[in-house]
Structure formats: structure tokens, C-alpha cells
Amino acid sequence: MKKQGFIIFSLLLGVAMITGCSKGNRFTVEGTISAAEGDTLYLEQRALAGVVLLDSTILGEDGNFRFRQPAPVNPEFYQLRLGGLMAAFAVDSSETLRVTADGSDLYRSFKVMDSPTNDQLRQVDRLVIDAAAALKQLEEEHKAGLIDDMAFINKLDTALLNYKGEITKLILGNPSGAAAYYALFQKINNFLIFDPYDRRDYAMFGAVATSWNRFYPESDRTRHLYEFTMNALKVRRQQEQQAELLENAVPETGTGLPDIVLPVVSGEKVSLSSLQGKVVLLDFTVYGSDFSPRHNIDLNALYERYRESGLEIYQISFDSDEHFWKTAASNLPWIAVRDPQSVNSRLLSLYNVRELPTAFIMNREGDPVVRIESYASLEEELKKLL
Secondary structure, eight states: OOOOOOOOEEEOOOOSOOOOEEEEEEEEEEEEEESOTTOEEEEEEEETTEEEEEEEEEOOTTOEEEEEEEEESSOEEEEEEETTEEEEEEEOSSOEEEEEEEGGGHHHHOEEETOHHHHHHHHHHHHHHHHHHHHHHHHHHHHTTSSOHHHHHHHHHHHHHHHHHHHHHHHHHOTTSHHHHHHHTEEETTEESSOTTSHHHHHHHHHHHHHHHHHOTTOHHHHHHHHHHHHHHHHHHHHHHHHHHHHHTOOOSOOOOOOOEEEOTTSOEEEGGGGTTSEEEEEEEOTTSTTHHHHHHHHHHHHHHHGGGTEEEEEEEOOSOHHHHHHHHTTOSSEEEEOTTGGGOHHHHHTTOOSSSEEEEEOTTSOEEEEESOGGGHHHHHHTTO
């Protein structure tokens, strides 16, 4: 299970301080914005501290404009704005950028002539838009019941992997470039697409941070990126230590895992901690999947054999359809609860659940001691604790 959040396209370029400029060197951005006579065109810097207004001009009938500003010491990000319409571009040095755009559709029509760096930025933008559209369609299909929870998870993962595959080639092709930095901080629905706390995605942050530190060691963006990346590494290592506990299931008290408190069919909330004193099978599942009927039949046989010896099952459903879950769970003899967050539940990442079904055996003190990847070994593992 990969956590991702979903849909509404937006951009993030960080938070800290404005980069310095080389004294005397300047860059020029000039061009033509059609269909915008009488409108005010603003030049703004997308600085680490936020958007900063640099200059403005009122467009004439011909739509021509020209701005000159101090050149940045490292690749830097700017935008042209007409009212609420914006188009981003990058500046590498003291250069002249020639721009064309239609004022009625500034973002989509925006073009920087003969600028490979800005061509890459537009490529990133297009890929993000495509990924966001794919995720939105999946959400709509899932909400309409056209695809089930498991299919939604798998297709969501595939869409994001396809995006990351394309962007990874761009980042590793030139990690010191503006496009690589830009790509790292793209978002969909306010979630970073590349997750710095994920081991696989972290490598991209590490590559760019290392490269920027080599070529622009004194810049504010480099310091910000380095600090951001190192903090993510620290957090990820803490998460991996917890995941290792759950993966290897080393018997240990005081794991620090938060309690789980979820409702059963009647609406009453039951906590996992209330079962201390019993050996608990903590089972993560989805009832609306092909495997579920056989899975629960096998669990029921096991439950009947060992419930008198102190076995309890705390089964968490991640079904999005509450009515279906209630119908399926109403006759189960064990504790059947449902997480209303469904496939977006934090429990899946907290317990490092990569596929369903997955289970843990909790000892009588309430600590996870065995992770069950193959249910064929479940009975043998339970016997060790009962």
C-alpha cells in the first residue's frame, strides 16, 4: 500500500529565504502576450520565503513587454502573472529569455523560446497534469463503484509509478538543473508526489541535494534542500526502526504504537488495547475482494479451535462501502471493525502493510510479535503463544 493523496494540481517550491544575486549581472525576460491589451503583467520571483513582486507593466496593443532583473547565483524560479493566471519559468544566469503566450490562457500557451531548461519545466508540468487527471478519474470510478478497493489501490500505484518513472529520468539526467529541483516539489492535492520519507523516493532528493551542494554550495536553496533532505532521512530512519519491529516481530514490550479504536457493526467502538490478556490476531482485510470469503472461512475454523485457549481476532476492514461491510461482518463471531478512511487509512502505513490480507499476532501484553505474510504458517505461530 502506497500512501498518496489525491487530485487538485498545485506547485510547491519550498519555504525559506530569497536567493542572493550576482552584483552587476542581469537577466532579461521579454516577449509578447497577446489578447491582453490594457492588462497589467507582473514579474514575480517564486522565492523560498514566498512569491515576491519584482516589476510590472501595462501591456499595450502589441502585447510586447520587457523586464530586467539581477541575475541569480543559482537556478531560480520566477513567474509572469496576469490577474489570477500564472506561468512559471526558470533562469540559470544572466541571459535573455524570449516569451510568447496568449493572455486568455497564459499557463497552457506559455512558451520560452530556445530554452531547454524551460522546456523541461513544461514537460514536468504536463506530466503532473496527466497524473492528476488519471488519479481524479480513478477516484471517480472508485466512488461510483466501478472499481473495488483493491483495484483502486493497484491502479493508483501504477499511475504514480508511471509518473515517477518519467520524472526520475529527467532528475537523474541533470540533478543540478532547475528542472530537477522543480520536479522534486510537485504536488497533487497538496501531497508531494515524491515522498521524501519513502526510501525509493528519497534517493531523488539525495541526488539533487548532493549535486546542488557541489555546484551551488553557498545558495539558500541548497541549504534549504540539504536541511529538508537530512530531516527526512532522520524521520525515515525512525520509521524504519518501527517498521523493522513490525517486520521481524521481535518480542518487545512498550512498542509505542498508538492504540486502535474503531467501531463494530453496532457502532460501538472497541479498542485493540482492551484485549490485553488474550493472544490477538490483528487482521487487515477488505471484505469486497475475491480472497475474502475463503479467508474468513479459514479464520473461522481456526477461531473455533483456539478461542477457548485465549485467541481473539481483531479484524479491520478497509472497505469503502459501509453498508456492504455491515452486511458481511454482521455474523462474524470475532471483533470485526471498519476504518472509515478506507484505503487512505494511516494504519496501513503505520503497520507497514503493503498488501491485503496481512496480519500480526499480538502477545498477551499487547505487543506485536509475529507478522503473518503467509497464512499457511498462522496456526503454527499461534500455537507458540497459546
